[in-house]
Amino acid sequence: MSVKKAFQTLLAPSEGLYKEKGSKFLSKAYPVQTEEEIKQLLASIRKEYYDARHVCYAFSLQAPFLTERGHDDGEPAHTAGSPILNQIRSFELSNVLVVVVRYFGGTKLGVSGLIQAYKTAAEEALLKAECITVEPKERYQIILPYEYTGHVMRWIKEVNGVILSEDKTEAYKVFIETPLDKEVVLKEKCEPFGDKIEVVKLS
Structure with missing residues (x-):
C-alpha cells in the first residue's frame, strides 16, 4: 500500500x-x-x-x-x-x-x-x-437527511474540508476533500446521530 x-x-x-x-x-x-x-x-x-x-x-x-x-x-x-x-x-x-x-x-x-x-x-x-x-488529500462521501445539513456543513469547515459536489437524487450526498487523517474525527461527530449520517472514505 x-x-x-x-x-x-x-x-x-x-x-x-x-x-x-x-x-x-x-x-x-x-x-x-x-x-x-x-x-x-x-x-x-x-x-x-x-x-x-x-x-x-x-x-x-x-x-x-x-x-x-x-x-x-x-x-x-x-x-x-x-x-x-x-x-x-x-x-x-x-x-x-x-x-x-x-x-x-x-x-x-x-x-x-x-x-x-x-x-x-x-x-x-x-x-x-x-x-x-x-499536500495530499482524502475524499469522503457523507450521506445524510436534509435536516442535518447544518451540522455536516459545520463539520466540513472544522476539518478544513472542501465540498467537491452534491447529489440530491435520493438521499442527500455530499462529496468532500480534506487533509489527511480526518476519518476518525468525522465518524465521531456522526455517533450522536446513530445511523442517520454515514461517512464513507473514498480515497
Whole structure:
C-alpha cells in the first residue's frame, strides 16, 4: 500500500537551453498528473519539433504509487532518459515531466558527452522552474437527511474540508476533500446521530 505524503512539484512549465558542439538541447519541464496527460504532451511536442533528431524525456508520478520512467529515443542506452530522470530526483520533484529536444549539430558527443548534455539541459529547465509543495488529500462521501445539513456543513469547515459536489437524487450526498487523517474525527461527530449520517472514505 502506498503512503500518501507531501511532495514538491512545479507551479508552471519552464524551459531551458544547452548547446554543445553545434547541437542544441531544448528542455521543457511540466507539472503533470497522469500518464495520459504525459502522452498528450509528448505528442504535441513531437508535432511541434517534427524536424528534431531526438525527443528524449523522463517523468516521475507520485500517485497512485511512485512511477518513474525515462526514454532515450534512439540515443545510446541510458545517455538521455536516465540523466534527465536523475535531475528530477536531484531536485526532489514528483508529478513532473522533463523533455529534451535535440537538434544534431553534426559532431558526435560520445556517451559521456551525451549524458552531460542531457543532464545539463534538464537542469537548466528545472532551475528556472518555480516549485510548490502539494499536500495530499482524502475524499469522503457523507450521506445524510436534509435536516442535518447544518451540522455536516459545520463539520466540513472544522476539518478544513472542501465540498467537491452534491447529489440530491435520493438521499442527500455530499462529496468532500480534506487533509489527511480526518476519518476518525468525522465518524465521531456522526455517533450522536446513530445511523442517520454515514461517512464513507473514498480515497
